[in-house]
Amino acid sequence: MVDETIIREVYEVLKTRRDNPIDSYTSNIMQDSDKKAEDKILEKVGEECAETIIASKNNENLVYESVDLIFHTLLLLVYKGVELDEILEEFQRRHK
Numbered sequence: 001m002v003d004e005t006i007i008r009e010v011y012e013v014l015k016t017r018r019d020n021p022i023d024s025y026t027s028n029i030m031q032d033s034d035k036k037a038e039d040k041i042l043e044k045v046g047e048e049c050a051e052t053i054i055a056s057k058n059n060e061n062l063v064y065e066s067v068d069l070i071f072h073t074l075l076l077l078v079y080k081g082v083e084l085d086e087i088l089e090e091f092q093r094r095h096k
Helices: 005-019 025-031 034-058 062-079 084-095
Strands: none
Touching: 005 025, 005 062, 005 084, 025 034, 025 062, 034 062
16 A cells, blocks of 8 residues: 555655756746746646546546646645645545
8 A cells, every 4th residue: 555645745845846946847837937837737737637537438547647637736736835734624624
């Protein structure tokens, strides 16, 4: 079984890449001018959402495409300054 802390680790890497850019996909996409960066990230979320839908309909690559969607959603949340604990708290609130 995979340790669920991987989500937190990925989230922290994304924050580090946002705050201390290096030559990487995530740093580069977040360092574009404010409006352009957000547009690029939203475009990727939409693209990955469509690919997840297609993967589900075709019964192939659903896990792979879902991880891409989750990754880009996390990227968007990091870019917008939403903390992971806020997300987890919302899940907890809805779980009750």
